[in-house]
Amino acid sequence: MLKKISLLGATGSIGTQTLDVIRENPEEFKLTAMSVGRNIEEARKMIMEFSPQLISVQRKEDAELLKKEWSSVKVLYGEEGLVEVACHQDADVLVNAVLGSVGLHPTLQAIEAGKMIAIANKETLVTAGHLVMEAARKKNTTLLPVDSEHSAIFQALQGEQEKNIEKLIITASGGSFRDRSREDLVGVTVTEALNHPNWSMGAKITIDSASMMNKGLEVIEAHWLFDIPYDQIEVVQHRESIIHSMIQFHDSSVMAQLGTPDMRVPIQYALTYPDRLIRPGKRLDLVEMGKLHFEEMDLNRFRCLAFAYEAGRIGGSMTTVLNAANEAAVSMFLENKISFLDIEAYIEKAMSTHQVIHRPDLETIHEIDQQTRQLVSSWL
Amino acid sequence: MLKKISLLGATGSIGTQTLDVIRENPEEFKLTAMSVGRNIEEARKMIMEFSPQLISVQRKEDAELLKKEWSSVKVLYGEEGLVEVACHQDADVLVNAVLGSVGLHPTLQAIEAGKMIAIANKETLVTAGHLVMEAARKKNTTLLPVDSEHSAIFQALQGEQEKNIEKLIITASGGSFRDRSREDLVGVTVTEALNHPNWSMGAKITIDSASMMNKGLEVIEAHWLFDIPYDQIEVVQHRESIIHSMIQFHDSSVMAQLGTPDMRVPIQYALTYPDRLIRPGKRLDLVEMGKLHFEEMDLNRFRCLAFAYEAGRIGGSMTTVLNAANEAAVSMFLENKISFLDIEAYIEKAMSTHQVIHRPDLETIHEIDQQTRQLVSSWL
Numbered sequence: 001m002l003k004k005i006s007l008l009g010a011t012g013s014i015g016t017q018t019l020d021v022i023r024e025n026p027e028e029f030k031l032t033a034m035s036v037g038r039n040i041e042e043a044r045k046m047i048m049e050f051s052p053q054l055i056s057v058q059r060k061e062d063a064e065l066l067k068k069e070w071s072s073v074k075v076l077y078g079e080e081g082l083v084e085v086a087c088h089q090d091a092d093v094l095v096n097a098v099l100g101s102v103g104l105h106p107t108l109q110a111i112e113a114g115k116m117i118a119i120a121n122k123e124t125l126v127t128a129g130h131l132v133m134e135a136a137r138k139k140n141t142t143l144l145p146v147d148s149e150h151s152a153i154f155q156a157l158q159g160e161q162e163k164n165i166e167k168l169i170i171t172a173s174g175g176s177f178r179d180r181s182r183e184d185l186v187g188v189t190v191t192e193a194l195n196h197p198n199w200s201m202g203a204k205i206t207i208d209s210a211s212m213m214n215k216g217l218e219v220i221e222a223h224w225l226f227d228i229p230y231d232q233i234e235v236v237q238h239r240e241s242i243i244h245s246m247i248q249f250h251d252s253s254v255m256a257q258l259g260t261p262d263m264r265v266p267i268q269y270a271l272t273y274p275d276r277l278i279r280p281g282k283r284l285d286l287v288e289m290g291k292l293h294f295e296e297m298d299l300n301r302f303r304c305l306a307f308a309y310e311a312g313r314i315g316g317s318m319t320t321v322l323n324a325a326n327e328a329a330v331s332m333f334l335e336n337k338i339s340f341l342d343i344e345a346y347i348e349k350a351m352s353t354h355q356v357i358h359r360p361d362l363e364t365i366h367e368i369d370q371q372t373r374q375l376v377s378s379w380l
Numbered sequence: 381m382l383k384k385i386s387l388l389g390a391t392g393s394i395g396t397q398t399l400d401v402i403r404e405n406p407e408e409f410k411l412t413a414m415s416v417g418r419n420i421e422e423a424r425k426m427i428m429e430f431s432p433q434l435i436s437v438q439r440k441e442d443a444e445l446l447k448k449e450w451s452s453v454k455v456l457y458g459e460e461g462l463v464e465v466a467c468h469q470d471a472d473v474l475v476n477a478v479l480g481s482v483g484l485h486p487t488l489q490a491i492e493a494g495k496m497i498a499i500a501n502k503e504t505l506v507t508a509g510h511l512v513m514e515a516a517r518k519k520n521t522t523l524l525p526v527d528s529e530h531s532a533i534f535q536a537l538q539g540e541q542e543k544n545i546e547k548l549i550i551t552a553s554g555g556s557f558r559d560r561s562r563e564d565l566v567g568v569t570v571t572e573a574l575n576h577p578n579w580s581m582g583a584k585i586t587i588d589s590a591s592m593m594n595k596g597l598e599v600i601e602a603h604w605l606f607d608i609p610y611d612q613i614e615v616v617q618h619r620e621s622i623i624h625s626m627i628q629f630h631d632s633s634v635m636a637q638l639g640t641p642d643m644r645v646p647i648q649y650a651l652t653y654p655d656r657l658i659r660p661g662k663r664l665d666l667v668e669m670g671k672l673h674f675e676e677m678d679l680n681r682f683r684c685l686a687f688a689y690e691a692g693r694i695g696g697s698m699t700t701v702l703n704a705a706n707e708a709a710v711s712m713f714l715e716n717k718i719s720f721l722d723i724e725a726y727i728e729k730a731m732s733t734h735q736v737i738h739r740p741d742l743e744t745i746h747e748i749d750q751q752t753r754q755l756v757s758s759w760l
Contacts, residue, residue: 155633155635156635157539158538158539158540159537159538159539159540159654160538160539160656161655161656164655164656166663169666236666236667238666243636246638248663248664249656250656250657250658250659251645251648251649251652251656251657251658251659252639252640252642252645252659252661252662252663252664253535253637253638253639253645253649253656254637254638254639254664255535255536255635255636255637255638256623256635256636256637256638257633257634257635257636258626258633258634258635258636259632259633259634260632262632265631265632265633268631269631269633272631274539275541275544276540276541276544276629276630276631276633277630277631278630278631279630279631279632281632282632283546283628283632284628284632284634286549286616286618286674287616287674287675287676289674290673290674290675291671291672291673291674292671292672292674293670293671294666294667294669294670294671294672295667295670296667
């Protein structure tokens with residue numbers, strides 16, 4: 001049966017790879033609604049190829065333009081448009097691949113609307129994991145992780161019981177700077193930081209990989225998705241990104257999911273779950289690899305990861321501050337306004353000045369998110 | 381609820397480790413029936429400790445002895461005794477840990493009696509996979525693999541569908557002689573062959589590991605257990621024995637089970653399936669390991685593995701010949717009557733002279749098994 005998909009963040013890295021999966025399987029999947037940001041040229045091509053019923057763009061003026069060009073497509077814009085895409089009546093699955101905390105509200109609305117949700121927007125769980133998981137439980141919604149690490153854990157959990165989990169082991173490639181000492185991180189350029197060894201991803205997540213904040217956000221995401229305390233989530237450096245993550249069960253048995261680094265595999269799994277669909281292309285060849293390496297993650301060298309554990313353990317609104325400070329600081333780094341090590345300094349400063357609010361509601365989260373961004377920007 | 385266990389082959393390596401698991405979990409497991417061979421001294425200790433209702437020994441005279449010593453325990457002997465242990469009315473699970481094709485008849489009887497079967501006796505599936513699997517299907521019996529490789533595959537298959545399997549990847553430590561060239565295998569001693577790098581096991585299986593016949597038997601066993609063609613079963617050398625085996629699915633995703641080499645883990649899993657029970661003791665530490673290695677399996681150096689694939693592909697009675705010739709030859713090697721490389725020469729010779737019978741019945745299998753042993757012995 002044709003599965004109808006709504007996609008938030010179509011022009012991003014996960015978005016375009018989701019479209020790859022849809023394109024490769026026209027008898028399985030149909031794009032029914034999508035959102036893009038400001039890349040209207042790309043959006044036009046996507047409308048031509050996939051003929052969605054609904055598209056939402058970021059700006060009103062872009063929406064007006066597109067409306068004139070396509071009479072057969074409903075065109076919306078802004079936050080309201082995102083929610084309409086997320087909740088589109090015909091969609092069976094929402095793929096939430098927008099970047100940053102803007103993904104939160106549409107996710108909650110889609111849960112309310114009873115959609116299955118493939119979630120690639122980790123900030124949603126980082127800033128409001130308690131609200132999202134509570135809503136999902138109430139509506140009995142399955143949240144399908146798209147991140148390779150969480151997809152690996154989710155796959156390893158199939159046929160198993162959560163009560164038997166002893167530890168989650170999240171692997172980390174180590175990012176662009178894994179072979180540099182802390183001293184070597186002083187003065188690194190944006191171009192260097194954007195050079196990820198294994199994965200082809202968007203700019204923000206690639207910087208997060210270099211600073212190890214990406215792994216920190218994943219730890220928090222895993223905490224919420226799998227309901228596991230932080231003490232039972234371990235990060236291990238594994239430079240080849242072949243073992244995507246593992247579950248250690250309390251009988252000492254470890255289940256892992258492996259594969260070549262290709263985001264289309266976890267994306268497709270989320271779309272076909274609980275079944276699997278044939279994918280052509282490269283297979284894992286361990287003999288060709290020869291060796292897989294595992295190293296301890298150095299929390300002193302990668303302080304963002306330590307901050308994420310700290311924010312997660314403190315809980316409440318602290319993870320919102322962690323995430324907002326990081327988003328703001330990474331933007332400033334990408335604009336060459338601050339240095340790479342300033343990112344973690346700004347996050348630390350933002351966290352240290354924050355008064356935690358426990359179980360914040362959506363409005364409070366939104367406020368704290370905005371305040372933190374303004375605060376961090378004011379330090380320039 | 382207390383699970384009652386009958387155990388064939390209690391004094392062997394798998395047998396004693398099964399008793400370890402029962403001993404460690406007195407509120408979960410109770411030994412209700414057991415068989416031993418000629419090690420009566422050990423049997424006495426086991427009766428004292430576990431108070432089974434029924435014990436069967438190999439020889440009548442040993443049975444007479446034990447009967448006099450214990451009035452509260454039913455004592456039997458021989459093939460008939462094995463079957464009674466296997467089918468003991470109180471047993472929920474049969475652990476079949478006897479060595480060699482003697483395990484076949486009791487397995488079939490236990491399936492008829494509706495027992496769950498934890499199968500460590502690989503010769504049963506190698507010599508009569510078609511009969512065992514057909515009986516299991518008819519009775520809707522779950523065969524729970526105990527071998528670490530098959531347990532890994534079985535665990536990786538939980539929550540998955542067999543139709544989505546693209547390939548089984550069975551790992552092989554490489555055995556005692558993995559770092560020797562074929563020339564170096566000339567004249568190796570029994571002591572050298574018995575020195576397995578990772579696993580502590582019985583003599584026969586350790587020799588089979590050195591000759592790679594053990595991996596060959598496992599390939600055939602996997603073929604039957606998981607209903608997978610031989611072309612979709614691959615063997616990869618992995619010297620650390622940490623990844624116990626893997627399934628590659630047709631979406632390119634690979635699921636693996638990992639752990640320190642300890643047979644009590646898969647034994648316990650078979651006894652607790654589909655649940656898992658806390659096991660104390662050592663955890664896998666990948667950082668401590670540092671590296672995992674993968675190498676191509678050299679089918680020219682390890683000809684027994686090639687013979688097993690060949691016998692499996694030919695099918696019918698050929699795998700019975702493979703197994704019987706191997707059992708006879710390994711016995712002769714352990715008695716210093718033939719050289720290590722003679723083992724494969726004898727197997728090759730036995731296979732080359734055999735006229736295959738397709739879908740042999742139990743009697744035919746038994747005859748061919750006996751004939752092959754006599755034939756191989758006659759070559760001395």
